[in-house]
Amino acid sequence: MSICLGLRVQSHFYTQRPKTEWGSKSLHFGLEIRFIVPCEVARDFRKGRVRRIGVDVIRAERSEDDIHSTLRALQSRNRQPKRWLGQHYMVNEQVNSAMVQLVGIQPGDLILEIGPGTGSLTKFLVEAGAHIIAVEKDRDMAALVAERFAHTDQVEVVHEDFVKWSVSSQINEALEQRYRASTTLKRAKVIANLPFNITTQVVKKLLPLGNTFSHVVLLLQDEAAIRLVDASPDCNEYRPISLLVNFFSVPEYRFSVGRDSFFPQPRVDAGVVSFALKRTSEYPPVASPKAFFTLVNSAFTRKRKMLRNSLQHLHSSESVQSALSSVGLPETSRPDELTLDQFVALHNALTANCSSSI
Numbered sequence: 001m002s003i004c005l006g007l008r009v010q011s012h013f014y015t016q017r018p019k020t021e022w023g024s025k026s027l028h029f030g031l032e033i034r035f036i037v038p039c040e041v042a043r044d045f046r047k048g049r050v051r052r053i054g055v056d057v058i059r060a061e062r063s064e065d066d067i068h069s070t071l072r073a074l075q076s077r078n079r080q081p082k083r084w085l086g087q088h089y090m091v092n093e094q095v096n097s098a099m100v101q102l103v104g105i106q107p108g109d110l111i112l113e114i115g116p117g118t119g120s121l122t123k124f125l126v127e128a129g130a131h132i133i134a135v136e137k138d139r140d141m142a143a144l145v146a147e148r149f150a151h152t153d154q155v156e157v158v159h160e161d162f163v164k165w166s167v168s169s170q171i172n173e174a175l176e177q178r179y180r181a182s183t184t185l186k187r188a189k190v191i192a193n194l195p196f197n198i199t200t201q202v203v204k205k206l207l208p209l210g211n212t213f214s215h216v217v218l219l220l221q222d223e224a225a226i227r228l229v230d231a232s233p234d235c236n237e238y239r240p241i242s243l244l245v246n247f248f249s250v251p252e253y254r255f256s257v258g259r260d261s262f263f264p265q266p267r268v269d270a271g272v273v274s275f276a277l278k279r280t281s282e283y284p285p286v287a288s289p290k291a292f293f294t295l296v297n298s299a300f301t302r303k304r305k306m307l308r309n310s311l312q313h314l315h316s317s318e319s320v321q322s323a324l325s326s327v328g329l330p331e332t333s334r335p336d337e338l339t340l341d342q343f344v345a346l347h348n349a350l351t352a353n354c355s356s357s358i
């Protein structure tokens with residue numbers, strides 16, 4: 001049994017207008033309580049057993065038609081959803097519509113969709129006038145979606161595993177063909193209701209492609225969505241991927257999606273995150289992002305250790321100590337105490353030390 005008590009409080013009810021956030025706590029017997037609290041309180045809750053689930057929420061306001069058309073599409077091919085491919089289909093059209101609005105499509109825009117499934121999200125993209133390259137790993141679903149949109153040349157279905165697909169060359173080639181005559185450098189956009197198990201791989205693959213894509217809108221497992229956007233060192237889940245996300249993009253948690261918006265229902269809720277991708281020229285100033293992330297990853301391999309110890313295989317502990325103090329940080333700093341900007345400053349100080357000692 002799942003009971004949901006909901007209370008919506010607008011920010012203008014507060015004297016200091018905080019950015020409001022939803023919180024939720026799961027109790028025994030499947031009872032779930034949802035409540036709204038200011039950010040600061042939500043952060044404290046997150047450190048305990050209560051977790052934030054978003055700034056807004058879309059719960060199951062699906063029409064019976066949404067679910068029936070999905071079931072019909074699956075039955076037409078005698079298909080059962082494959083959980084190992086993350087096949088939890090969206091049966092709430094409000095969510096698809098809200099996601100497409102977030103992408104901000106102009107007619108003719110090139111959109112990459114990962115995992116179109118039955119094509120319920122693709123339909124909204126077609127209606128918005130986009131040209132869609134839809135990459136689907138499941139042969140049957142690729143055939144189904146190609147058949148569904150055979151009447152239009154707006155949809156190109158690619159039967160591939162997105163994780164292995166050479167996204168950058170394929171999309172750059174498509175951009176080149178579409179905008180050959182154009183004087184402005186147009187970029188593509190990405191949208192996906194992602195299989196939860198490939199989230200990290202997809203994020204790592206797409207976010208560094210800011211010269212190819214301008215925006216990425218992803219529907220993810222809610223916990224993962226929250227973790228990805230939170231780049232504050234005081235967050236329990238502070239990890240290299242939080243730094244990567246904020247190095248390459250400006251992320252924003254948009255809204256939560258209840259698990260009852262999917263068929264079959266996953267065990268967890270979902271959340272939508274948008275990433276505004278930075279072009280290379282907008283990255284934080286480091287000589288080489290690759291070398292920067294080698295430092296970050298090494299620092300986090302032993303998260304509880306002091307940097308002067310965990311970075312020893314890259315730099316002597318004396319150089320780490322002197323680099324830390326040259327950027328105003330304690331010599332005893334640990335990786336989970338440094339913000340992205342402080343990591344950048346440390347990296348640059350270490351690089352400068354290395355070049356001056358050559």
Ligand SMILES: C[S@@+](CC[C@H](N)C(=O)[O-])C[C@H]1O[C@@H](n2cnc3c(N)ncnc32)[C@H](O)[C@@H]1O
Nearest residue numbers: 085088089090115116117136137138161162193
């Ligand atoms: C969560 S379902 C979403 C389907 C549809 N977009 C929707 O919203 O109902 C995920 C889809 O991604 C496909 N998929 C799973 N792994 C994939 C991969 N590595 N590359 C491309 N597609 C994949 C699944 O077959 C499935 O169709």
